[in-house]
Amino acid sequence: MRTDTELKAIQRKVYMSFFQDGVWDIFLGLFILAWGLSILTEAAYLPGISFLGIYFSIWGIKKWLTYPRIGYVRFTSTSRRRITARFLILGTVVLLLGLLAGVLFGIGTRPQWLVDYFPLIFNGMLAAIVCFAAYWARANRFYVHAALIFLGAVIHQWLGVKWELGFIGAGSIILLIGLGILIIFLRRYPRVAEEVKDANQ
């Protein structure tokens, strides 16, 4: 029987088709990598710049890489509003987290527990944000990314590996996963020649 469940499945398939190019994974990988490099080089501006730079270039990349391969769809105004609101909430939380980290590092006296467990708390918060994104986007592989981010702090806390190396390791793995997905996507969906489209529209 053709039911509401089937329509929801179609809606989900349409929505998920825009996550199969790996671009968001690459974005997250680069962002986490930027955190590691910012701690390593003490360049605090790096995550913010990379976040804004990559975020705004994603739409251009999608237009150039994704739409000519799987086509273009315009979501309903309700869906668009919901997606925009979620992006804004996540973006704001990430920026606030960055500010919080800056303030906590900047103040003179910090409670000992905060000093001891700061990497665990910070990575845990980042991982929680990625989990929210995974839940909202229903993109299950982002839970793996969240686990990798948290694992970076765990190995720092208990194995003594430098905190930035945890970020760089997690970011690199996420970036590689994204690149792998992108390669599969490019092979599966070759660019459709304009003549083919023109002849059939």
Add this chain to the structure above:
Amino acid sequence: MPTSNSRDQDKHNPPSIDRLIHEPARYTIMAYLYVVDSADFLFLVKQTELTWGNLSAHVGKLEAAGYVEIKKEFLGKKPHTVASLTQKGRLAFEAYRRGMKEVLNKLPSSR
């Protein structure tokens, strides 16, 4: 005047079922357009797995019935053809789904 053949058809096809939408390919196209605002032909080809020719033919029929609207738009500098459901198409699709549910609910249980 209805022929005996068309009377037979009516008996087996309840009036609430729109036979234009009942065709699986056209139902699929309408279902995809129902959950979005609009989509281009490439997107519909990839999602429905119909051939370009099949898609064009079915969309043409839906357009002729006033269920689908076709527009030429520009994505950047490139023109592309975008399809969307009209209000009439949206209502027809909802009526079709209600009709199908009704018909299937009326079927006797197998037990």
